[in-house]
Amino acid sequence: MLEVRNLAAGYPSGGRVLDGLNLSVPAGAIVAVLGRNGMGKTTLMRTICGLLQTSGGTIKLDGEPVSELPPHTRAQLGIGYVPQGREVFESFTVSENLTVGRIAKKGLWPKIPPHLLELFPILAERAQQRAGSLSGGQQQQLAIARALAGEPRLLLLDEPAEGIQPSIVHEIAGKLREIVDTTGLTVLMAEQNFDMVDGTADSIAFIDHGLIAEEGVAADGIRSDKVRLAKYLSL
Amino acid sequence: MEFVLDTLNYFSVLMLVVLGLVVIFGLMNVINMAHGEFILIGAYTVVAVTSAGGSFWLALVIGSLVAGLAGLLVELLVVRHIYTRFIDTILATWGVSLVLKQTVIVIFGPTGQSVQNPLPGVMNVFGVEYPRMRILIIGMAFGLTVVLYLALFSSRLGLKLRAVIANRDMASTLGLNTRRMDMASFSLGAGLAGFAGALMSPMISVDPQLGVGFLIPSFLSILLGGLNSLLGPILGVGAISGSTNLIAGWLSQADTQVIVFLLAILVIRLFPEGILKRRQK
Amino acid sequence: MKSKRRGLYATVAAWVALGILGLLFDGWLLSQMAIYFCYGMFAMGLSLIWGQAGILSFGQAIFFGAGAYGFALVTLNKIPGLGVSVAMGFVVAIVLATALAAVIASLTFAARGLSGAHFAIVTLCAAVVVETATTRSDYLGGYNGLFGIPPLSWNGTMIGDHALYYLMLSITLLAFLSVVAIIRSPYGTLLEAIRDNEHRVRHLGYVPHHLKSAAFILAGALSGLAGALFAAQFGFVSPSLLGFALSTQVLVWVAVGGRAVPMAAMLGALVVPGAENMLSNVLGDVWLLVIGVLFVAVVVAARGGVFGNLLRLPLPQRLRE
Numbered sequence: 096m097l098e099v100r101n102l103a104a105g106y107p108s109g110g111r112v113l114d115g116l117n118l119s120v121p122a123g124a125i126v127a128v129l130g131r132n133g134m135g136k137t138t139l140m141r142t143i144c145g146l147l148q149t150s151g152g153t154i155k156l157d158g159e160p161v162s163e164l165p166p167h168t169r170a171q172l173g174i175g176y177v178p179q180g181r182e183v184f185e186s187f188t189v190s191e192n193l194t195v196g197r198i199a200k201k202g203l204w205p206k207i208p209p210h211l212l213e214l215f216p217i218l219a220e221r222a223q224q225r226a227g228s229l230s231g232g233q234q235q236q237l238a239i240a241r242a243l244a245g246e247p248r249l250l251l252l253d254e255p256a257e258g259i260q261p262s263i264v265h266e267i268a269g270k271l272r273e274i275v276d277t278t279g280l281t282v283l284m285a286e287q288n289f290d291m292v293d294g295t296a297d298s299i300a301f302i303d304h305g306l307i308a309e310e311g312v313a314a315d316g317i318r319s320d321k322v323r324l325a326k327y328l329s330l
Numbered sequence: 331m332e333f334v335l336d337t338l339n340y341f342s343v344l345m346l347v348v349l350g351l352v353v354i355f356g357l358m359n360v361i362n363m364a365h366g367e368f369i370l371i372g373a374y375t376v377v378a379v380t381s382a383g384g385s386f387w388l389a390l391v392i393g394s395l396v397a398g399l400a401g402l403l404v405e406l407l408v409v410r411h412i413y414t415r416f417i418d419t420i421l422a423t424w425g426v427s428l429v430l431k432q433t434v435i436v437i438f439g440p441t442g443q444s445v446q447n448p449l450p451g452v453m454n455v456f457g458v459e460y461p462r463m464r465i466l467i468i469g470m471a472f473g474l475t476v477v478l479y480l481a482l483f484s485s486r487l488g489l490k491l492r493a494v495i496a497n498r499d500m501a502s503t504l505g506l507n508t509r510r511m512d513m514a515s516f517s518l519g520a521g522l523a524g525f526a527g528a529l530m531s532p533m534i535s536v537d538p539q540l541g542v543g544f545l546i547p548s549f550l551s552i553l554l555g556g557l558n559s560l561l562g563p564i565l566g567v568g569a570i571s572g573s574t575n576l577i578a579g580w581l582s583q584a585d586t587q588v589i590v591f592l593l594a595i596l597v598i599r600l601f602p603e604g605i606l607k608r609r610q611k
Numbered sequence: 612m613k614s615k616r617r618g619l620y621a622t623v624a625a626w627v628a629l630g631i632l633g634l635l636f637d638g639w640l641l642s643q644m645a646i647y648f649c650y651g652m653f654a655m656g657l658s659l660i661w662g663q664a665g666i667l668s669f670g671q672a673i674f675f676g677a678g679a680y681g682f683a684l685v686t687l688n689k690i691p692g693l694g695v696s697v698a699m700g701f702v703v704a705i706v707l708a709t710a711l712a713a714v715i716a717s718l719t720f721a722a723r724g725l726s727g728a729h730f731a732i733v734t735l736c737a738a739v740v741v742e743t744a745t746t747r748s749d750y751l752g753g754y755n756g757l758f759g760i761p762p763l764s765w766n767g768t769m770i771g772d773h774a775l776y777y778l779m780l781s782i783t784l785l786a787f788l789s790v791v792a793i794i795r796s797p798y799g800t801l802l803e804a805i806r807d808n809e810h811r812v813r814h815l816g817y818v819p820h821h822l823k824s825a826a827f828i829l830a831g832a833l834s835g836l837a838g839a840l841f842a843a844q845f846g847f848v849s850p851s852l853l854g855f856a857l858s859t860q861v862l863v864w865v866a867v868g869g870r871a872v873p874m875a876a877m878l879g880a881l882v883v884p885g886a887e888n889m890l891s892n893v894l895g896d897v898w899l900l901v902i903g904v905l906f907v908a909v910v911v912a913a914r915g916g917v918f919g920n921l922l923r924l925p926l927p928q929r930l931r932e
Binding site: 411412416433440546549557587592599 | 726728737739862897914
């Protein structure tokens with residue numbers, strides 16, 4: 096569903112972070128990208144959604160090349176993005192945040208669909224509150240719901256468990272699995288937190304120095320895979 | 331009462347000018363030094379249209395459109411190439427203002443022109459005799475400001491605009507075409523300034539320095555209100571227009587200008603974030 | 612190696628050419644050229660703060676005008692107790708400009724300081740305020756300014772055109788060498804670092820606002836000297852010398868010449884008003900349109916300016932690898 100081939104990308108000031116990265120994400124699956132800090136997880140996410148320009152290689156979404164397109168066009172084609180640090184519009188209300196996630200999409204009625212609010216009851220409850228007043232876990236749910244409001248085919252999640260207490264992480268993980276199972280959404284998530292990966296991800300790809308070192312590793316039993324954990328996460 | 335009306339008059343016209351500046355700054359982080367020249371374009375379009383026999387009301391519409399079109403051209407030809415280089419945008423738009431002003435001088439000459447007042451006479455407002463044209467200016471400019479603020483905070487387009495201002499990258503990943511938003515806002519902001527210039531043209535001497543005269547109070551208003559707020563400018567414009575009219579009550583225009591600018595600089599030095607403290611990010 | 616030295620050769624050649632120019636002309640044209648050297652010094656001051664330290668000031672004419680007015684007040688005997696002395700005129704001019712620069716620097720850079728945008732707008736307003744206030748002051752001659760400033764003389768005789776030209780050329784050369792010495796010193800490197808990243812300089816243990824203030828005051832002093840020399844040659848001063856218009860004109864000269872290279876900035880200040888003088892008779896108002904378009908084009912597409920790349924000096928020895 097998502098095919099990344101020979102991807103090279105980096106920042107204008109710094110050097111290349113990714114150089115020749117390959118990754119495949121099958122439709123309807125949740126794939127977790129694991130790796131230490133600074134190995135290129137966030138760069139990969141930002142490059143796929145278009146905030147960083149590619150300096151080489153291709154990104155294909157359902158066979159269609161998107162690597163030359165600006166971010167808003169990729170969003171129209173069905174890439175949803177939840178950035179690290181959530182980046183909800185803090186001065187907007189919760190319901191305004193959700194509306195922004197939907198409002199620009201062609202062919203979607205701007206009204207927030209009820210099933211989305213059923214999935215995240217806390218957001219329905221606080222619809223008129225300022226997003227900045229929500230807790231970290233609630234903001235994370237809002238960021239995910241905002242991306243889902245645009246009805247994407249592929250959802251990119253960058254460290255969704257960062258700074259969130261374990262019980263909420265489990266709750267979010269469960270909801271994510273439920274959405275994927277019922278709607279056929281494809282998810283690519285960058286993570287270091289096993290609570291998020293365990294029980295949600297179908298397979299794991301390990302990223303190391305800007306390359307995917309291994310992909311398609313089964314997520315079950317990853318906690319006891321001492322060799323890989325030591326190699327890729329220094330655990 | 332006359333003080334209130336005079337202040338309201340200045341406030342509403344300045345507000346139209348400032349609104350465009352604030353949105354352009356919020357969206358693109360561009361300080362548009364050429365903004366005052368769009369006022370000029372609006373006013374001079376009225377001069378051209380009315381002297382060719384057109385009515386003032388037609389000229390008002392054409393003036394806004396011409397200024398909006400000029401804004402679009404400036405965005406396409408200059409601003410879009412440099413909006414990531416902050417200091418250069420100040421310089422380049424300053425250069426654009428020189429070019430626009432000089433173009434006006436080449437076409438219309440350096441001396442002031444006048445526009446016939448379409449609404450002569452006075453009317454009684456709350457016990458004061460006040461020129462009818464000024465009442466119209468207040469009504470239209472103030473009304474438009476209110477409508478624009480309502481649109482900004484409660485329409486879907488306003489929501490999109492605020493989203494891009496709040497977080498440009500995030501907004502683009504949600505499918506918002508930020509470049510198109512830039513162009514539209516730049517053009518709309520220029521059109522509003524042109525409308526302000528066209529609207530007040532019968533009450534002033536239309537001369538090439540008109541733009542600069544408005545530019546500085548506009549910038550001071552924005553700095554007073556804080557650069558990062560859409561509501562701040564209302565306070566800033568209120569402070570500038572109120573104090574200007576208050577001091578003008580007993581001092582000459584030049585002295586008033588000196589005092590208002592000095593006060594504003596002092597306040598900006600004391601509150602670099604604006605009178606309204608910026609919300610925490 | 613050859614290309615690195617090109618800037619040095621070009622700079623020397625430019626000075627030699629300026630020296631030869633003094634032999635080719637005389638009379639009114641030569642005295643005009645001598646006056647433009649004042650603009651040249653003024654431009655180098657701006658190049659120091661803007662090109663080197665990244666401080667964009669829309670109010671540099673305040674200091675140029677302060678120098679001009681200071682010189683005029685002393686030589687017209689309007690400051691009681693100082694007498695009529697040219698030397699004292701220069702002292703007062705430079706002290707006044709320096710003091711004003713220090714006041715503005717302490718108001719704008721101190722503590723957390725104003726951002727670049729705030730600074731640009733505040734200096735712009737300051738220029739308007741100073742100009743307007745001057746027009747309202749009878750002591751300073753109001754709108755009309757001050758007339759009858761005596762020309763520079765030596766032992767009672769007026770300095771001739773050629774002598775004046777070479778005197779101005781020498782002073783400008785000295786100013787140029789001083790500015791170049793500053794920007795090539797370790798202090799100059801720090802200013803450049805502030806331009807690129809003020810926070811990082813702070814983390815290295817320096818106090819950026821002291822460094823910036825020092826540069827701003829130096830530029831103010833140089834502008835004051837230029838203003839005094841201008842008044843001495845022009846014979847009269849008016850409020851437009853310390854206002855908004857001249858402040859922005861010097862920005863145009865420096866941007867078109869090349870902001871980061873003092874020699875290029877100076878040539879911009881000689882060439883742009885010089886060409887304006889010649890071409891405005893032919894082109895009239897259209898000339899200003901042309902220079903406006905050129906200015907925008909330089910800012911958008913050629914940040915080095917017209918002469919910047921040609922006249923860029925090689926890096927100081929200590930910064931070479």
